[in-house]
Amino acid sequence: MKLEDKILNQFISPKNSNRKQVEKLITNVTSQLLDFLSNAEQKPTYPIFKQFDCSHFQINETPKNENEIHSNLQELYDLSMNSASPKYIGHMDSIPTLWSVIGDYIASAINNNLLSLEMSPFLTQLEYSLTKQFAKLFGLPETSGGVMLSGGTLSNVQALLVARNTVLKIKHGNVFTLKKEPVIFTSEHSHSSILKTGMMIGIGIENVIKIKTDKHSKIDCKDLSIQIQEQLKLGKQPFAIVATAGTTVSGNIDPLKEISEIAKKHKLWLHIDAIYGGAVIFSEKHKHLIDGIEQANSISFNPQKWLSVSKTSSMVLFRDFNGMKDNFRISAPYMKEQNAYVNLGEINIQGTKYAEVLKLWLSLQSLGKSGYNKLIDYSFYLTETFNKEITKRPFLKLTSKTEMNIICFRGEPNYLTSEKIDKWNENLQHYLLKQTNFFLSLPKYKNNLWLRAVLLNPFLTYEHIESLFTHIDNYEKTHRNK
Amino acid sequence: MKLEDKILNQFISPKNSNRKQVEKLITNVTSQLLDFLSNAEQKPTYPIFKQFDCSHFQINETPKNENEIHSNLQELYDLSMNSASPKYIGHMDSIPTLWSVIGDYIASAINNNLLSLEMSPFLTQLEYSLTKQFAKLFGLPETSGGVMLSGGTLSNVQALLVARNTVLKIKHGNVFTLKKEPVIFTSEHSHSSILKTGMMIGIGIENVIKIKTDKHSKIDCKDLSIQIQEQLKLGKQPFAIVATAGTTVSGNIDPLKEISEIAKKHKLWLHIDAIYGGAVIFSEKHKHLIDGIEQANSISFNPQKWLSVSKTSSMVLFRDFNGMKDNFRISAPYMKEQNAYVNLGEINIQGTKYAEVLKLWLSLQSLGKSGYNKLIDYSFYLTETFNKEITKRPFLKLTSKTEMNIICFRGEPNYLTSEKIDKWNENLQHYLLKQTNFFLSLPKYKNNLWLRAVLLNPFLTYEHIESLFTHIDNYEKTHRNK
Structure with a gap:
């Protein structure tokens, strides 16, 4: 045959x-x-x-x-989202680095399996090395290390699984046998993956306790302390706090140092979701924004966002890498064991995995730390420009202080009654798309609709932003006179 | 700037x-x-x-x-696993279809996000459509549907999460509040991801009850019934059975029909892990092997194995797709809702996901069902050839009857004492690699080492197999005379 x-x-x-x-x-x-x-800029953004x-x-x-x-x-x-266009500023989907595209092409072609060292003798070592270097970049100690996963949700899930197993001493994961009901604490503005994690790991979404935030969408540490006391009084067992460095809607950063003090006081695991904001570690000028991150027990970070690595590219880093292995590892008896490298599939929640690490490595090589420093700083420059335009216009309002390159704002002109404001902004989104081809997203924030701009694209310029605001003015003028 | x-x-x-x-x-x-x-065949396999x-x-x-x-x-x-070589027959890593490599290249370049319809208006619909078609190929009813995930472990995890939430009526995932300790049943030869799932979803690995198998590595249904009774007597709450269609080490298939009767009798969720073996659905001649799969509540299947789609490519299919959504969905309030399509990120465990569906679609287009039919049948032909050679040699023994294209065998020459057999086979593995460049894996099965061949590569021929066995004979002769 x-x-x-x-x-x-x-x-x-x-x-x-x-x-x-x-x-x-x-x-x-x-x-x-x-x-x-x-020709992406000439094509419809949406x-x-x-x-x-x-x-x-x-x-x-x-x-x-x-x-x-x-x-x-x-x-x-013709029918896909045009995320390469500099006018696509609605979501955290960056134009990918050329070498990350090539990385996926090669990874797919050689089809190695990050499940085990035997199936990826080079790439397993690469993943061990890069995750360790990232852990140290974030200021974690020599004992640290991490794994890469296919997306930020998985990184948050693994972090909180390890927290659950370690703090509650249930290495085998049996929640039923605990004496007290376990709870975790996180901001009301944290990502929905934290709720999903609560559902997945058997503690229930009702035991993900949402903490109030201040006017800048940051965790209110007073409320955090009160809620911990409250849960203890209810007979529950707090085991982790999730702080966010770069909230999804407005890019704000929880007070990491204060939260880490509270975590230490109550012997809670501190997980920092730096999935978006972790990238500022590459900016000499802005890395201070996430000071305190070095206190974390675990950190999740996505190169697939601000480092412009194509999807998916995510990692979860642990302060005590050996401790993670002790409290998480499930052996695959059909795989050969070799050398100092525990097979990666046994210490991450995926098992078989493609070589996502390759595109990260190639992107880092082609840009270097210095290139990323410039890219991050450039997006801060764009953000400043954008914010100046907002400040000039009394009818525009920000959700909160802008801390990263995410700007969440809306029009609240004084001639509008409050029930008309959502519609006015929704129409503004459509108007901008139609007139200028700019796509901004329209998230819900505190029950209202807001416009959101995520300034990731390196081809976005001062002139783009000027033109966008000219059109915002035109829209406002037309409506003012109606 | x-x-x-x-x-x-x-x-x-x-x-x-x-x-x-x-x-x-x-x-x-x-x-x-x-x-x-x-030039992969000329390069070192390992x-x-x-x-x-x-x-x-x-x-x-x-x-x-x-x-x-x-x-x-x-x-x-130079240092990676050479899985493109026809002489790489050690693991389930296939040479990828050309269009699946191209699919990854394109998916990476356009960087759409399968999190939401807004971020992937074309690809979200494609994923809905293809998973539904696969569900129906497997004989699931019109109510069925599924999602794609980055690897088989995740598909098994999601299936059992939905089973847990649905059967135990804990949609929000709180295991602590259950009246009885939940347990699932699976074969002693099922994949280690089932144990991992037990740890992850909060039921504990001790509540993954391992069922004995018969001499062909298939679940012993008598033992299954006994174990269910046993757990009920212990006051536990059985909620799911996991059957395997294509075990990892020897490619055997649990008795799906009998198991589905038992599941119905006890009102248990039946999950079929067809991650490897599901591909036979494309073979008119061999699809009967997985008869009974249409009785499943959920099925996991990996195109990344026998369909030669590059990693990762996996799906989990549900008999009652709406029921899955009701019992699993976590909303992402920052995402727009649109039309009939629930955002995929809200109904799978990943959230953000790259367009893995693209390479599956392109591979299906380029080969058609008829091409896959031929590929699957060709690997059955190779398997038959391989098995004939084993049968000819009294010193070779199979773990169990070969049912798919995975052959797990070893030498047990009568001149060897039993404690020397493992070493003899390990040396045979090294000898074959050195002399012929063939890489077979060396898994543990029932505490012994065996050689395993997975005949996936379409460039593998009759002549390759002949040459391999000539070298096995040479090795055996040399050792016989020592």
Whole structure:
């Protein structure tokens, strides 16, 4: 029995029988892709939504030819979110570094498995090394280390699993047998993944206690202390505090030092969700913003956001890496054990994993710490510019003090009654998209709608921001005279 | 303030200012990559392990130039697992389809976010559609649907979380408040991710009850019934059974129909881990092997294995998709809600996710169901060939009847005392690697070492297998006369 060449040619032949064809296909795919990406600023930032019926994506019986596939790819490009455009400033989705795209291409092609050292002898060592270096960048001690995971939610989940197992001494994870009901504390503005974690790890979302915030969306430490006392009085067992460095909606930073004092006092695990804000560690000028992060028991951080590494790229770092292994590891008896490296699949929640570390490594090489320093500082410069424009306009209001490159604001012109404000801002979002092709998101914050700008794209300029505000003024003028 | 071109050129300029450079870089990277992959069969299957010290991967201050990065990539290729070689038959890591590599390249470049419809208007619909089609392929009813996740462990975790929340009626995940201690049942040969799940979801690994297997590594249904009774007597609360279609070490299939009867009788959730074996659904000739899978409440399946989609590519399918949403969903209030599509990030355990669905879609297009039918049948043909060679040799023994394309065997020559057998087989593994460049893995099975071959690579031929067995004979002869 032999397989036809038609089928074998759907693989890169390891017998060197189709190299030219493969090269040609990659060239064609790249060309079509760059028709889209190299002209991203000219394309719609937010495509018209087209709803497909089920049959559109029907799995085909017989193979499609290259032309058919290219035409399906064209539809993908035409209808996808255009996150490469500098006018896409609505979410935390950055234009990816070129080398992170190449990293994914290579990782996929060599298809190594980060489950074990045997299946990724080079890349396992790379992950051990880079996560350790990040831990030390954040000021964690020599005992620290970490693992990479496919997205920030997983990093938060693993951190709180380790916290649960360690503090409550239930290495095998049996919550049922605890004497007291376990609780964790986090800001009312923390990410929804903390609630999801509460559901997943068996403590229940009702035991994720939400702490009030001050006028700048930061945890109110007085309320934190009160809530801890309250839960103790109720007979519950506090075991962790989650502080956030860079909240999702407004990019604010909880008072890390004060919170770490409270955590120490009550012997609670301190997890710092620096998924967004951790990137400022690369800025000599701004890294002070997350002072106190070095006190954490665990830190989650996503290069996939402000470091412009393509999705997914996330890591969770532990102050006591060996302690993490002791309290978390599930052995895979079918895998060979080797050398000093515990197989990564046994100490992270994923098991099999692709080499996400590769694109991070390549991005770091191509930009260096110095390049990232400049990128981060440039986005702070844009933020300052943006904020100056807001301050100039009395009808615009910020949710809170801007601390990172996330600006959450809205119009509250005095000629509007309060029930009309949400609609006014929603219409402003649509107006800006239609008139200027700028996409801002429209999150809910304290029950109202706000406009949010995340200034990640290095191709965004002063001129872009000026033009955006000219249009905000036009919109406001039109409405003022109605 | 302006960013230097040196930095901006590390991105694909959306202002069309570096297209030629980008194309040239992709061409160079592809060329270097194909020097490795197109000649994979000639390269070492299992590279010599080189241990690096910490400083080797040190994050650089200033940017490295393209040549330096290429030379680091060369080291990566030289020292990575060569899973593209047809002689790499040790693990479930397939040579990836060409279009799955391209899919990862594109997914990374367009960097859409499967968290929400707003951030991936096309790809979210694609994921909804393909997972639904897979659910129906497996025989689940019209009410079914699923989500994709980054690896099989996550799919098993989500299935059992939904089982826990649904059967035990703890939608918010509080295990502490249950009246009885929850338990699940699974084969002693099920994957270690089931234990990991027990730890993660708060029921504890001691409540993952291991069921005995028969001589073919399949769940012994009598023991299953006894164990359920036993746990009920102990006052525990059984809520799920996990059956496996394709065990990790020997590729065996639990008796799905009988198990589903037992699950129904006791009102337990039936999760079928078809992560490996689900692929046979594409073979007209062999899909009967997993008859009974249509009875499952949930199914996990990895295209990243036998469908040769690059890592990671996994899905979890639910008989009652709406029920899953009701019992699992955690809303992300910062995301816009739209149309009929619940944001995927709210109904899977990851949140932000890259477009893994793209490479699956492209692979399906390029091969069609008919192409996959042929690929699966070809690997059954290779398996038959391989098994015939084993049967011819009285000194070789199988762990159990071979049901898929995983063959787990070892030498037990009668001139060896039993304590020497493990070493003999370990040496055989090394001998084959050294003499023939074939890499087989050496898993532990029932406390002994066995050789394992996973016949996934479509470039593996009859001649390869003949040559492998000639060398097994040579090894045996040499040792017989010692």
